[in-house]
Amino acid sequence: QVQLVESGGGLVQAGGSLRLSCAASGRGFSTSNLGWFRQAPGKAREFVSTIRWIDTITYYAASVKGRFTISRDNAKKTVHLQMNSLKPEDTAVYYCAADPSYSGDRPGMYTYWGQGTQVTVSS
Numbered sequence: 001q002v003q004l005v006e007s008g009g010g011l012v013q014a015g016g017s018l019r020l021s022c023a024a025s026g027r028g029f030s031t032s033n034l035g036w037f038r039q040a041p042g043k044a045r046e047f048v049s050t051i052r053w054i055d056t057i058t059y060y061a062a063s064v065k066g067r068f069t070i071s072r073d074n075a076k077k078t079v080h081l082q083m084n085s086l087k088p089e090d091t092a093v094y095y096c097a098a099d100p101s102y103s104g105d106r107p108g109m110y111t112y113w114g115q116g117t118q119v120t121v122s123s
Contacts, residue, residue, distance in 0.1 A: 001026045002112040003096045009117030012086055013068060016121070020081040022096030022114055030074040033103035035110060036081045038119075040090035045095070047105035049081060059105070064090075086121045093118050 008020040020036070035050040049070040051058045058070050069082040079096055094117050097110035 002116035004096050004098060004112055005097050006094065006114045007116040009119045011120045011122065014086060014088055014121055014123050016086050017082070017084045018086065018119060020083065020094055020096075020117060022079045022081075022118070023074075024056055024077040024079075024098065028100060029077045029098070032098040032100050034070075034072055034079040034092060035081075035097045035099075035103070036068075036070060037097060037107050038090075038094045039116075040092040042054075043092075045107045047107065048094070050103050050105070051079065052103045060101075061105070063078050081118070086119075087123045088123045091119060091121050 003025045004022050006022045007121045031053050033052050036048040037045050038048050039045040047061050049060045051070045051072050067085045071081045096114045098112040102109040
């Protein structure tokens with residue numbers, strides 16, 4: 001069982017940066033694939049990025065590739081999402097997720113979820 005708590009969200013101007021963190025507790029973090037998803041008001045939850053536990057290969061949505069960077073620290077049981085060159089369309093609640101076997105872009109396939117952190121980008 002993995003418990004996840006996100007932090008680092010806030011209000012930022014377009015072009016700015018934020019670094020989201022997700023702290024885990026419980027067992028299984030180091031062997032869990034970790035993902036970031038986001039959900040804007042009235043929209044479905046969408047994939048942002050994932051990092052696999054077995055080889056740390058990363059994947060990004062086309063909309064954030066080149067601007068966002070996912071990383072993990074197994075010793076500290078944290079996963080980060082560095083977000084640069086933020087745009088108003090990045091405004092959403094950002095969630096981290098974990099799963100021992102799935103590492104793709106379908107949110108329904110992840111077992112563990114955090115509560116989310118709000119990111120608001122003003123124009």
